[in-house]
Amino acid sequence: MSSVQSFALSPEQLFRTCDVNLFDFETTASLPDLTEVIGQPRAVEAIRFGIGMRGQGYNMFALGPSGAGKSTTIRQFLVQEAARQPVPDDWCYVHNFKQPDKPRALRLPAGMGTALRKDMKQLIDDLKIRIPAAFESEDYEAHKQEVERQLRETQERILASLRRQAEARGLTMLKTPSGIAFAPVAKGQILNPEQFQQLPPEMRNKIEQDMAAMEAELQAAVRDIRQAEKQAMEQVRQVNRQVAAVAVGQHISELRDKYAQWQQVADYIDAVGEDVVENVADFQPAERGEQPAPSGMLPFFVPHEPSFQRYEVNVIVDHAATQGAPIVVEDNPIYQNLVGAIEYKATMGALVTDFTLIKPGALHRANGGYLILDALTVLQKPLAWEALKRALRTRQITVEALAREYSLMTTASLEPEPIPLDVKVVLLGEPMLYYALQGADPDFGELFKVEVDFAGEVERTPENCALYGRFVATVTRREGLRPFHRSGVARVVEQASRLLENQDRLSIRFRTIVDLVREADYWASQRGSTVVEAIDVQQALDKGTFRADRVRERTLQEIVNGTMLIDVRGEKVGQINGLSVSGLGGFSWGQPTRITARTRLGHGTVVDIEREVALGGPLHSKGVLILSNFLAARYTPEEPLSLSASLVFEQSYGGVDGDSASSAELYALLSDLSGVPIKQSIAVTGSINQKGEVQPIGGVNEKIEGFFDVCRLMEGGLTGEQGVMIPRTNVRHLMLRPDVVEAVRAGKFHVWAVSTIDEGIEVLTGTPAGARDETGQFPEGTVNRRVEDRLRYLAERARQAGEKDKSADKEQDSKKEPRM
């Protein structure tokens, strides 16, 4: 075995198979449902603490990657806990008879809100019958007629007196278009001016004085009549109140007794009774003249319908059918859906509202229980986050017109009485959002004290693999899918490792896994199988890739047809195949990129052309700068690095970032410096540090598969020489496609793992890199020796060039001196 072969990985190292013998079942049909939570001990403890801790601010924020089962897990615990808790009270809004713009909130035991609403409706319906009946009684009519008769008598007495006084003075009263006038009469006729002038002066004076006196009397009489009318009206009102109080009293009293143990409600019923008595005319058809005009007669009268709406009960929270504490999930947490709203209706061209138009929000429905919200959605909705915080801080729900928040409308609105809030809010979100809120919002830490941190992965132990089987069983049973054969479960477990790119861990972002289970079931159905097997899972994966890989396929074609220049055979100096990962949507793939290096005499700089044209990101630039220092420190520690080098990602027209190509760039540089060619059949990935150690990179599986596909598709196919060289620290991340593993097993493809640049040089060139001997020299013929020689040569040339420049400068200076 050559030393190069010692770096080659065995097929077993490329993929960690899940042994079907781990599972003691044939299909998942025999497995019980999963009741425990896989791999979330920290989150589970936090949930238990968050649920049990009742103090203010102990709301929960469940953070974790999307698809990690935050919502499902939280709900699972909340359902168990909520079932043990009491059903919270109902809440109603009713009219506030003292301050109509401030509706009152009434609290009643679960189910009693609706009962109160029905009772109030029944009460008003009863009163609509009972009150008119009372007012139609002979007793009442007699009282009323007595008052009316008294008024009429008073009026007639005043008028008769007025008339008598006028007649006694020889005057008569006349109605004119603008009022009442007095005129002197003689023999039943009003005096004309001539007759008046013929009267003796004293008589004329007397008539004038009498008329003036009668005018004063008239005014006094009008005042007296109005006063009498006012008194009569008050008497009628008083009688009405008494009659109404008796008619209403019994009904109110019965209702009050029913709700006596809830003082607020009893007070409200009393207020209703008082209001009915005050507005008893609304219940009297005859008094308010609401009858329509008879057929064909007097059709001009438009009746005014009195409103009994103020006696309605707006039940905003009805727990009649609720079991235990409520768990509310608000998917659209806009302001109104969160804290409720005051709606308006158009009446006669104006927007009006009343307490019946108060609508509840999620906080009302969840009061006494739990409210689950997506944190990002809440933050995206205008005013919602502030409203939620305010409610939690003040521990009450205040329903306000949204227009008022915006100061858009100054129309009359309502200020409903706030409702005490006792709710535990659970926010769900990405970790980044949690930490951003912790840093940016001072209230956040106070209001969401319980951090429920969901992990996205778990160790790949036999126990966890078994739990995975039960998870698959649970999903298939819940969704009515086919049971999974243990080979199918094993393939799912392998994919769970691949998702993480880690042979030792399993992804527990279950959303992706559930999708895979569903799709595998579909392909099993297409195959006509009653159970889902490994081939169905593989089919689901392959088809998923096929659906998403149009762009990848096109890229591969560009390489295969030679548009993108990639060599996968032969050797070249200063040229190497780097590997990069591209992604579109949720799909990513690897592909080779040609990297070239050119060196010449210079001042110790390695020019990163990608950076020069602003196509290189900071991490890429960092990798290139490390190269310079590595070269200087390793090969010319005592001398200036007299090298100028340039590095290029050929045919790269987009941005490049990450330092995973830094080892490839170094190999290209060393090849150009040493003149030793690099095998183009090998692609390289890995970053380096200043000591020449190769460090792990991401996307190792996609990168290997990308180069494998290129080699496979190029003319002649796989040669048996081709392969990918990766950092040794990435070996545990390998979960390669079955076809790649098979090609390696057949010796048609290779994966080498190296720890240092020197190991990599040997793999890439077939020539030992060489280590310094006891004299500090690299052995002759090794790559390192050649590089060092080349750099020394360049340094010597630089020194010579420098001395030449100095003497030229001196000569110039001496020529200048005489002029001074």
Next chain:
Amino acid sequence: MNGIEVHVPSIRRIVVALDGSEHSLAALDAAAALAAQLQSELEALFVEDDDLLRLAELPFARVTSLVLLESRPVDRERMERQLRLQAERVERTLQRRAAALGLHATFRHVRGRVCDEVLAAAAGADLLSLGKAGGTLLSACGVGRTLQAALGAGRPLLVLENQPMGGEGFLAVYDGSAADRRAMALAAELAEHTRGSLQVLALAPTPGEAEHLGGEVEAWLEKQGIASQIIYAWGDAAVAVLAAARGEHPALLLMGLAGDEDERATQVLAQLRCPLLLVP
């Protein structure tokens, strides 16, 4: 009533006396609705009162406003202008109401003594409609005198006080007199025209007589093919009529009128709140 002929008054021309008061406008509404139902001719009469013009010629004439409770001097020119404006207002109201009912109405504007002019107009009318000003300041000004005079005019008289209170159907009083018989027959005709309900108050000194009268009416109405409800009452006639009107709340009460000395009519007029049609 079987075998007794009933003469239904023919109402082809209705005259309504208007002075701009609420009572007279109520009389206009009722008269216009009636005219529309019976397809009668409607004439509105506005009288410029001679007495007012004479008063305005006096050098110290003053008018006290009931709204402002203060008196102001008035002269003939101003009085004439006010009367003209009042007449125009009344005419506009008439035309509006008539247009709403698709009715042809004429307006007559005369000068003279109110009683004389109204009675003269009544002579050429089949029905006279008047507002009732009882118990108000207007009654002290002699307005009630016109109504009193009209009771003796020998014409059917429709009397209203303020705006009508609504109500439904027709209630006719029947005590066996010829006048009541005519009133009841007119009520039956109106009920038939308007498809309104008809109730008849069979009124007699004793229950037995009332029952007898009721039987008569029922038989007669059945013969005419008119559905009705008979109410029986006895004792004081005016009290019984007022009680029935309060209880049944009719759109129109009809009863006979035995000249201007009819005590029953006078008492009912004084206290009744609903529209009343007196048929001589």
